[in-house]
Amino acid sequence: MAVNGTTMKLPSMFAAAPYIPADPIFALTAEYLADSFPKKVNLGQGAYRDEKAQPWVLPSVARSRKTIIEQGLQHEYLPIAGLARFRSKVAELALGRDIYNSRSKKIATCQTLSGTGSLHLAGLLIRSCQKPSLPKVYITTPTWANHHHIFSSLGFPCQSFRYYDPDTKTLDLDTYLSTLNSAEPGSIIILHACAHNPTGLDPTPEEWKEIGRIMKERNLFPLFDAAYLGFNSGDFNKDAFAIRYFVNDLDMEVALCLSFAKNMGLYGERVGCLVLATSTEEVARNSQSVLESLQRSEISNPPAFGAKVAATILEDAGLRESWFEDLRTMSGRIQSMRKMLYDGLVANAAPGNWDHLLRQSGMFGFLGLSPKVVIELKEKYHIYMAANSRVSIAGLNKDNVEYVAKSIAEVMKNE
Ligand SMILES: Cc1ncc(COP(=O)(O)O)c(C=O)c1O
Structure with missing residues (x-):
């Protein structure tokens, strides 16, 4: 804006905006993605992963998508x-x-x-x-x-x-x-x-x-x-x-x-x-x-x-049944990973009692680790989890669960 021939800079409309740090879970995902360590493990964000640590398109969803496209998809x-x-x-x-x-x-x-x-x-x-x-x-x-x-x-x-x-x-x-x-x-x-x-x-x-x-x-x-x-x-x-x-x-x-x-x-x-x-x-x-x-x-x-x-x-009754089957596949894999993590912690003599892990259900395991252990697992072992030691069990698979259990045990023993 020009006043008396000089250009005045208007204050920003957003000058009062404070800086708000990124949501911790999304920030953790970004850190994980930037990590080049080959054995890194992401137990942060609650998203289902298959046995190969990949996102899973449910077969019922894949069939539904195909049907919709075959019927002629418009974008009204x-x-x-x-x-x-x-x-x-x-x-x-x-x-x-x-x-x-x-x-x-x-x-x-x-x-x-x-x-x-x-x-x-x-x-x-x-x-x-x-x-x-x-x-x-x-x-x-x-x-x-x-x-x-x-x-x-x-x-x-x-x-x-x-x-x-x-x-x-x-x-x-x-x-x-x-x-x-x-x-x-x-x-x-x-x-x-x-x-x-x-x-x-x-x-x-x-x-x-x-x-x-x-x-x-x-x-x-x-x-x-x-x-x-x-x-x-x-x-x-x-x-x-x-x-x-x-x-x-x-x-x-x-x-x-x-x-x-x-x-x-x-x-x-x-x-x-x-x-x-x-x-x-x-x-x-x-x-x-x-x-x-x-x-x-x-x-x-x-x-x-x-x-x-x-x-x-x-x-569609058939698709619905197939979805229920997919639900059993996902929850079944999570339950078996929960048990494998528990067995691994016990076998590696991770200090403490881990029965609580088996009492819990769903996508998450609430481990009860100290913030120091959580940080060390990330910094030394490239294992990422929420600061309160909530782990997304779906991030575990047969290739990484032993590494995770062993690492937790090692860090805890040296705590
Ligand atoms: C307890 C709970 N409620 C609601 C949501 C909603 O998630 P979305 O908005 O992705 O459906 C989540 C996702 O993590 C959740 O854990």
């Missing part, structure tokens, strides 16, 4: 709420056919940008309904780091509570239940539907029933983060137990934030869905309209390709 916009056949099939899948059929008019759904987008949209909806006084969001410690990020960025007060007892390496159910017993009515509780990230420890069905009973009695709202359904045990119905119990047996309103990143391996396609099981048809209809209005100002329309892949699988 989806409706604002996303692909209708995807949304209804997802709600039916998550709730089970009978529960879905008995409540379909009280259900609102919106296709989202994977699980993250689903949590964010759920937060936006609740915020728009609860303004100006936002309820507290209760989040387990530890948890997936993005929970705090998403809900605090939306202005919700976030309250952490202890979920994991580091001494016994078990779920701290007493603290969990007493937190629920003292939470303000109307608070939101983030529930990991299965495969708690990062601890790999889920409540048993009986414990879920107790959690649900207190939540219903105290009017606490269940917001299920369901990023690992079917991937945890290989059995979709088993992994969806808590969701169905809350909706059907307890007859509670719930928000389900579903991701198909892990269980269909559609990470980069951003396939997700928000499903609301509400108390009345009117609430469902109105909530649906608000979801569409919020979605319009955020992204206008969700991405089409991944949703078509997922819908084609869910609609």
Whole structure:
């Protein structure tokens, strides 16, 4: 800008932007990729790898893609709420056919940008309904780091509570239940539907029933983060137990934030869905309209390709069976790697007891190593894991599991 013949530099619009360090897990992946050591091992990011440490395109997904392309793929916009056949099939899948059929008019759904987008949209909806006084969001410690990020960025007060007892390496159910017993009515509780990230420890069905009973009695709202359904045990119905119990047996309103990143391996396609099981048809209809209005100002329309892949699988009985088989393949390989890591740690006399590894389930192992050990494993042995010693078990295979177990044992012995 010229004033009196001199050029004045305007201050940057973004001058107040602070420097925020990169998300640690993504930064770790970048470090791993830049490492030229041939035996390097990536146990950081939670993405499934096959026996050759490669990304795996599920056979059911490959067949679905082929079908879609053969049928003639076009690239038109989806409706604002996303692909209708995807949304209804997802709600039916998550709730089970009978529960879905008995409540379909009280259900609102919106296709989202994977699980993250689903949590964010759920937060936006609740915020728009609860303004100006936002309820507290209760989040387990530890948890997936993005929970705090998403809900605090939306202005919700976030309250952490202890979920994991580091001494016994078990779920701290007493603290969990007493937190629920003292939470303000109307608070939101983030529930990991299965495969708690990062601890790999889920409540048993009986414990879920107790959690649900207190939540219903105290009017606490269940917001299920369901990023690992079917991937945890290989059995979709088993992994969806808590969701169905809350909706059907307890007859509670719930928000389900579903991701198909892990269980269909559609990470980069951003396939997700928000499903609301509400108390009345009117609430469902109105909530649906608000979801569409919020979605319009955020992204206008969700991405089409991944949703078509997922819908084609869910609609076709044969493809669906093949997907269930893929879920068993992935969860089975992870379970066998978990056992091999455990055996390797014991065989190499890694100090301490490792039974907790076998108590955990899902994609992650929560090892309980000190930060010093984690750093040394990276610097000396080129083994990369999250700072809290959460390892993505899918990064292990028959060629590297012994190296990892031996390295952990060596570092710990010299600690
Ligand atoms: C607990 C949990 N919730 C949600 C997500 C959502 O992931 P995405 O946005 O890739 O679906 C993840 C992914 O790591 C997760 O671990």
